[in-house]
Amino acid sequence: MSADVALSSEQRIGVLKRLPLPASRRAYAALFALFAVSLCALPSFVSGYVMTLAVEAMIAGVFASGINLLTGYTGLVSLGQAMFLGFGGYGIAIGTALLGWPLWISAPVTLVVVAAIAAPIGAICTRTRGVEFLLITLAFSQMFYGAAIKLRWTNGSDGMTGIPRPDLSLLGVSADNPTVFYYYVLAVAVLSLLMLWRIVTSPFGSVLVGIRENERRMMSMGYSVANYKIGSFALAAVICAVAGILQSQYTYFVNPDAMSWQMSGEGVLMVIIGGANVVLGPFVGATVFVVVKQALSMITEEYNLFFGIFFMLVVALFRGGVLGFISTLIGKRQ
Amino acid sequence: MQPFLIQLLNGVQLSMLVFLLAVGLTLIFGLMNILNLAHGAFFTMGAYFGLVVANSTGSFWLALLIGPLLPFVAGFALQFFVLQPLAQRGRSTHLDLALLTFGLLFATAGAVEHVFGSAFHSIVTPDLLKGRVGLLGMEYPIYRLFIIAVGIAIGVALVLVIDRTRVGATLRAGVDNREMVTALGININMLFALVFGFGSALAGFAGVVSAPVMSIYSSMGIGIVVTTFVVVVVGGLGNLKGSFYASLIVGMTDTFAQAYVPEAELFAIYILLIAVMIFRPQGLFGAVGRIA
DSSP, rough: HHHHSSSSSHHHHHHHHTTSSSHHHHHHHHHHHHHHHHHHHHHHHHHHHHHHHHHHHHHHHHHHHHHIIIIITTOOOOTHHHHHHHHHHHHHIIIIISSSOHHHHHHHHHHHHHHHHHHHHHHTTTSSSSHHHHHHHHHHEEEEEEEEHTTTTGOOOEEOOOOOOOOGGGGTOTSSSSHHHHHHHHHHHHHHHHHHHHHSSSHHHHHHHHHHHOOOHHHHHTTHHHHHHHHHHHHHHHHHHHHHHHHHHHHHEEOOOGHHHHHHHHHHHHHHHHHHHSSSSSHHHHHHHHHHHHHHHOOOOOHHHHHHHHHHHHHHTEEEEEEEHHHHEEEEEE | HHHHHHHHHHHHHHHHHHHHHHHHHHHHHHOOOOTTEEEEHHHHHHHHHHHHHHHOOOOOOOOHHHTHHHHHHHHIIIIIIIHHHHHHTOOOHHHHHHHHHHHHHHHHHHHHHHHHHHHHBBBOOOOGSEEEETTTEEEEEEHHHHHHHHHHHHHHHHHHHHHHHHHHHHHHHHHHHHHHHHHHTTOOOHHHHHHHHHHHHHHHHHHHHHHHTBBEEEEEHHHHHHHHHHHHHHTTTOHHHHHHHHHHHHHHHHHHHHOGGGGGGHHHHHHHHHHHHHHHOOOSSSOOOOOO
16 A cells, blocks of 8 residues: 555556566556467367376466566565475375374365465565675575485485375366366465566565565665565465465475575576566466476486576577567567 | 583584585685685585595595686686676576576586486595594594685684784785775676685595595585585675684584484574574674664
8 A cells, every 4th residue: 555655657667668568568467468368278189198198287287377476576686486386295194194184174274384484584584685685595405305305204315205186076076087186276276376476566665676676675665675585475375385285286296305505596497488577478488498397308318417407598699588578579669 | 520521522613614615605605795606616616526536546545635616717717607697697696697596506416417427425534534533532623623724724724814914904905995906907707706705615625535434425515505505694695704703613513412402403503593593683793783
């Protein structure tokens, strides 16, 4: 509310200019609708293999969206978001397997707990900025990664199995069916996307963009920059945890690898490929990433080698990502 | 008492190894403002190149001498041909460069695995440094003492070079005011690339030195580089002396956690880092950081 008033009209235009596809909102909406329709229709005309990839891409897309809120909108590059992916997976695993709670209690409790853990972590991490922020988020995730390997009641490095998918017997279907699970993931992904869209178009989101563009000015305008950053950090963590829940349901298990350093890096890579600070960007990036990863695994066993090279090329040559690229094309034409 | 002393020495030995890595990382950051996440890659590179040299010549000393050359060349080339041009074209921020080196870290691990496989290797301890020596009524491996001595020697040498020589003065001037140094007719790009290469060579040197006590494997650099990050952040990014003290603190914490609180071994140093971050975000020995 107050944010709306405090941003001068000039600044708001400045903020809007940085939003994707200026002056072509309708094209953007049409693109989005086309995307949504084709995603809904997908299972009826593709093989199970393509659907598997689509599920993986959507889960990765939710994960990358969480990173995007922090990295693309708030300008804080984190290399530790995989810890929240792990928290999501471990959260429902602990809730359902160890505490015996049903999934519909475990999942929301997990998200609340993640937010409660992420807030103090965010409070510590956001005391730094730039590369120091990157390093401390990395350290936090390594710490939880180490803890997950050591903890005996979560089976250490073996992880936990038997994570339940949602019980959809009320609708007369079983989520163990790949097509049903696909729609479940699609629904959650769309909901996360809408929530993210709501966040970034809100006054709160404008303040985050303001922090990214000029933190000192936001401070002198009277915003409690620290609290906004912590809020962004916690929200991003919750979105990543949603992806973690989906991921663990998809594979039926969770292990410490979900929190690895490389996982965080992959998420950041997806955000860069898709173009940071575009709401749909992470999904595009995730799709490109999942497809490239699949293609690579078919032609080579040296995944790390090509992952690294791919990463370097994207960072060096592909600033702004796929959507950023399209956006500049459209911008030029207008 | 004796186990405690042995742990103490092991801690110092680990500290010195980490210091060899941290000093290059912090030097590069202080001078060029580049966070080189690929620093661990040079550690791996040095170890494997040393391994190749040791296997073909049978001499540890040649490996120690020649091993760091490859990381030197690679580091020099990375800065001179990739990072510097990217930064100069203004297309990339320092964070982008950090992410680029993140990719390089994994690419190197993958490339090494492709060439050498995923087996564990080791370099044999040289005859001169084999065996144990009596020390305060206990036996301690000579080689570990050698690592401690090397670490201290390099630390002292670096402080002398940076504080007392013309090269050091140029470096310090480069940190303070890049434009002015360029105006004085110094090819700062070349200087920076050389420092980058030197830092990388130190990491590679650490790789060879550690080979007789630790295993050589393809992702060895990925593990140790995170410990190194903790050291440079605790010591204050860009602070040379800080990284020496921080190496000792982190090395000790890690060693004693492993010895006495094994449950915490994988995360003791991170708790240390978080504690430092809460009370002194600029690092224990860092100056008050610039803001926004």
